Amino acid sequence: MQGCFIVSDSVFKRYRNFLKNDAVKFIVLMGIVSLFADMTYEGARSITGPYLAILGASAVAVGFVAGFGELLGYLLRFFSGRLSDRTHSYWAITIVGYFINLLAVPLLALAGSWETAAALIIIERVGKGIRVPSRDVMLSHACSQVGHGTGFGIHEALDQIGAILGPLIVAVVLFFNGNYQIGFVFLLLPATLAILVLLISRSLYPHPHNLEVNIIKLDAKGFKKAYWLYVVAAGLIAAGFADFALIAYHFQKVTLFSAAFIPILYAIAMGVDGVSALIFGRLFDKKGFSIIILVALISALFAPFVFLGGFYMAFLGIILWGISMGAQESIMRSSIAIMSPIQRRGSAYGVFNTIYGVSWFAGSLLMGILYSFSINYLVIFSVLIQVISIPIFISILKIRKTQEKN
Template identity: 55%
Template sequence: MSKSRAALKFVVLLGFVSLCADATYEGARSISGAYLAVLGASGTVVGLTAGFGELIGYSLRLVTGYLSDRTRQYWRITTLGYVINTIVVPLMALAGRWEVLAGLMIAERTGKAIRTPPRDVLLSYAAIRVGKGFGFGLHEAMDQIGAVLGPLLVTAVLALQEGYPAGFAILVIPAVLGLVVLLISQWIYPNPREFEPTTQDLHGEGLPRRFWIYLMAVALIAAGFIDFPLIAFHLQQIGLNQPTQIPLLYALAMGVDAIAALAFGYWFDRIGIATLIIAIVFSLGFAPLVFLGGPTSAMIGMVLWGIGMGAQESILKVVVAGMVPPERRGSAYGIFNTGYGIAWFLGSALMGGLYDRSIALLIMFSVLLQLIAIPFLIWIKRISIEHR
């Protein structure tokens, strides 16, 4: 088997692992907030649990990225993270108190923080062989299939009136399946570093200047991209209060996300970072459509939102793989994910306040920050041309 075919097989295997993991924890996230309320938690507790979990989930990536580079134990750290990330989800079925459930929710986010930077390094080795955009795009598409299937699986259990514990318990199936495929992948491909061609001209002890410029652009994009909980809150305020309407809109966006990830990944391999600029231009329209129109306008807006998410969750990481040496890539992904997460958190907090004050200001803030990111991306494109 040629190295390119083996690398593609490796990308598919990792994509399947992510599909199972997303089905597991996204399925849990679709009901964990409601179950906290059933167990007696207040709205403040729900907000703090979700916020603290995300804070841990992003800030810890800085540490695990550094450790993975220092130890070169990419597989072991990835496996540890996936075990924590997925196994704690079925245990939520046994949580009889909200304190226990909240702790398990934070543990799940911790597991994701542990495995993400080293997993992205492993993926980058193979993606560079098959096409960085295509490799990361295919992985993201499979990832999002899981993000749709998990909540649908839980919804089916709840439709049978089996209750929230049964909804968590059923997720043991994708959790175990994903871990089995992960171990098989590690056995077949113990050293994915061999996939990456040695012709990449990436040198230097530290991270290059263009990485930090790029991180500034990414932070602007993240801070200006409105999170779905605020969108869901607004949709409920304007009358989309049927139990299935808002989740179905989210499922629509996740489906678009998967398709967009593949499409933008394909085009990235042909026109480079200009693909990300095009994605921003497409997604700029989601905020006015969602927050100023009715249900039909909101549906179109969510399609554009899904396009933006698909680009963010696939080709944003591709750029890092192309500008950072392999031996520094774990640290780079750790810094990248942490910066992205902090910017997303701060932007979301500010936009929540803007929503209470003025929807027009919220839309202006979202659109303006994403527009400001474009000159930074053009700058990166020019620097990249100079480095050829």
């Protein structure tokens, strides 16, 4: 019995020391920023579709606004990543991006037309595109102390808590008030908290690069072959990874789940995403790059379950979709940090995010077209294009093993 207390005390001290680590504190602080930020814009995204419709937008306009906003946000990551490397103004770019990203949401309450609301929705995505590469570079410095997979996993888990809470808050507001504008006004609170915690983080850790302990000596003049192969492979996974909007459309069309239950499925997927990020992030630190092959296999499996299965199979497919999303968010960001020189890490994240986002947009568009012809075609495309990424990941693994030997 005394031995149990000794073990428990040892575990407690280990985790207490872990939490005292400055790198962990920084990761958690930035995770809290993401938690409040996700509450803001994920809460908004849960109602922007019907809000635009009420303001007079057509279905085509709604689809264009959502798709174009995402595409523009991802394209901007290339330029913001390069800018952050050239200026080293990681905090300034991150803060500007968050201000644009978050303040556009409550302003939607003042939109008098669907065109104004559409512009604000696109501006919100632009803000996210500006901030992501710089923020991830700063996080990568801290993650080098605790393990990139673990660090990014913690951040993603906190991020997804916000992604769950935001839509639930809006649902409660609508239930008691029924007014979309009031819903957007309520989202000003988490937006303000996100910016407040962000500024506190900036004050406490003005130089996150000092948290970097594993300086990787890579050629700063350009990215190596393994990096470019990795970008291509990740782009293939993105192209075959169906957006939840298409999944929800399918569920509603075939009446597999009730309209009220579909948002709950999304919340469940986001919860699985957060847990998956922690688990796979930790596995990445322990097992290395090879774990990405398992992620690719899981990602390739969700489409047959979601689009061809019945109630229980589709539910399992949503779980697989959530697992894959969380694993990608933690492992892929970790891999970029490991494979890129510290001097060009902002550009590395920018290039990766741009290609990943464009691939996802193009793949989603193609799968939407395939869906109108045959669901089977969609499933075949989704599975095959993701499976093609596996031999590329294997070749990257061989390159990395060769480099380690040399």
